[in-house]
Amino acid sequence: MVQAYNFLSSWQLFPEKCVYQSGIVPKSGNYKIESILNGKSLQVSMNWVSIDNEAYYAQFSVTPDGSQQPCTYEDLADTIVAEIPDQSTLLHYFYKNNLLILTVQHKILPNGYLELLYNGVDSTGNNFVNKEVYHKQMSVLPYASSVGSVAIQPTKQGIIRHKALTAMEEQTNIQLEQIKQQIELLAKQAQEIRKRRELSLMIYDAQINFKPQIGQIYHLYEKKDGNYLLSLVAPKEWAGTGPFKQFLASVQLLADHTWVEVA
Numbered sequence: 001m002v003q004a005y006n007f008l009s010s011w012q013l014f015p016e017k018c019v020y021q022s023g024i025v026p027k028s029g030n031y032k033i034e035s036i037l038n039g040k041s042l043q044v045s046m047n048w049v050s051i052d053n054e055a056y057y058a059q060f061s062v063t064p065d066g067s068q069q070p071c072t073y074e075d076l077a078d079t080i081v082a083e084i085p086d087q088s089t090l091l092h093y094f095y096k097n098n099l100l101i102l103t104v105q106h107k108i109l110p111n112g113y114l115e116l117l118y119n120g121v122d123s124t125g126n127n128f129v130n131k132e133v134y135h136k137q138m139s140v141l142p143y144a145s146s147v148g149s150v151a152i153q154p155t156k157q158g159i160i161r162h163k164a165l166t167a168m169e170e171q172t173n174i175q176l177e178q179i180k181q182q183i184e185l186l187a188k189q190a191q192e193i194r195k196r197r198e199l200s201l202m203i204y205d206a207q208i209n210f211k212p213q214i215g216q217i218y219h220l221y222e223k224k225d226g227n228y229l230l231s232l233v234a235p236k237e238w239a240g241t242g243p244f245k246q247f248l249a250s251v252q253l254l255a256d257h258t259w260v261e262v263a
Contacts, residue, residue, distance in 0.1 A: 004042060004064060006108050007033045007090050011134035013048065014113075022120070022128035024050050031114070031134055033090075033106075036061060042082070044092075064090065077101065094120075112136070196258040203251060203259050206230045212253045217262060220248045 013029035029048030036043045043061045050056065060073035064082040071080040077094035084090050090106035102120035109115055118130040203220060206228030212218060221229045221244035228248070235247045249261045 004033075004035065004084055004090065006087055007042075007106055007114070008035055009033065009114075010137040011114050012137045014133045014135060017133035019129075019131045021130055022122045022126075023118075023130060024048075024056065027051050029132075030137065031116070031132075037063075062092065068095070071095075109133075196254075196260055199249070199251065199261060200257075200259045202228060203230055214253050214255055214257075217250055217252050219250050222246050222248055 009032070011031040011033075013026060013031070015027055015029075018026075026048045027050065029046075032045045034043050034045075035041075041061050041063045043059065045057075045059045047055070047057045058073055058076065060071055060076060060080070062071075062080050062082040063069060064084050066081065066083040068079050068081050071077040071094065077096050078098075079095045081093040081095075082091065088108040092102075092104040092106075093100060094102040094104070102118060105117040105119075107115045107117070112135070114134040114136075116130075116132040116134070118128075118132075120128055120130075122128055206220065207223075208230045210232065212230070219231050219234050221231060221242070223229050223243070224245045226245075229244060230251075233242075234250070235242070250263070251259045252262050253259055
């Protein structure tokens with residue numbers, strides 16, 4: 001079960017990245033894989049909402065040891081075989097009346113997303129391939145969900161549960177987004193302060209032949225000897241190339257005695 005660790009999570013569907021040849025087309029969905037029975041088995045839970053706003057829910061458990069075993073979700077299949085050939089692949093084989101009706105390949109992609117490939121036979125006997133892509137949920141729900149390819153009828157309990165959980169998920173996502181924006185703002189402010197400090201250290205190490213005034217704009221140069229020079233003279237006001245190696249920035253002294261670069 002060590003190899004199953006990469007799959008143990010609540011995953012949220014990327015509808016725009018999915019391709020369906022058969023089955024229900026969702027507008028949202030979740031998929032959860034968790035460890036049960038002291039890590040010997042996996043429990044897979046699925047919950048999603050169709051384009052027609054119908055809620056669906058299914059759950060089954062399986063031991064990924066390659067053996068054929070009863071499927072705990074009888075509406076889906078009679079028996080199931082699961083195996084983990086490598087640390088990024090989990091396979092499920094579903095059998096109905098001793099016939100293989102569906103193969104589900106779980107694949108951890110290089111970007112950390114979970115890709116599900118459904119290879120099956122629909123009710124008319126035609127083969128199909130569906131692809132779903134998931135990312136890990138920021139908030140962990142007490143259930144999980146997926147779209148799959150087997151017809152599962154909506155229930156009143158499932159609809160009520162989904163509506164409540166969807167409302168909760170929307171609210172927590174709004175709060176997380178607000179915190180994210182606050183963190184990004186604080187990070188931007190910290191970066192600006194760091195830049196002011198580095199610029200200020202450079203200026204206070206420069207040659208200054210006058211007393212700078214708060215709010216005034218000055219010009220920082222690197223001299224030919226490698227030292228710095230703070231001047232009242234702008235680059236275009238020098239005769240010729242000027243007595244410096246290069247112009248660095250126009251700067252302004254702030255009230256806290258830090259310096260900021262100005263255009």
